Amino acid sequence: MRSEKEIKASEALQRRIDGMNKLHTAQVKQICERLGYGFVMQQASLLWGERDYGAAHTVGPSKACTVACGCKVPYECDWCCGAGWLMF
Numbered sequence: 685m686r687s688e689k690e691i692k693a694s695e696a697l698q699r700r701i702d703g704m705n706k707l708h709t710a711q712v713k714q715i716c717e718r719l720g721y722g723f724v725m726q727q728a729s730l731l732w733g734e735r736d737y738g739a740a741h742t743v744g745p746s747k748a749c750t751v752a753c754g755c756k757v758p759y760e761c762d763w764c765c766g767a768g769w770l771m772f
Contacts, residue, residue, distance in 0.1 A: 722746065745771050 686694075716724045750769040755761035758768045 712724075744767075747769070749771055751772050753761060753764035753768050753770050755764060755768070758764060759766040764770055
């Protein structure tokens, strides 16, 4: 069982983390608004790929530029490769 002191220290740490997350989120939003969300996502993916080859998240087209594939079994579909969406 944790002591009251440990609980208070843990809560204080969580408040600091929450504050930093809000600050970082606001900073990322400013960058995205200035440069474009897609551009920032694409650059982040490229940088992540340079850092951890093969482990990076890939970025695809905007959902607004896709249509539903309509396949019955997405993971077996040769058209959408399991995504369920096609670019138009």
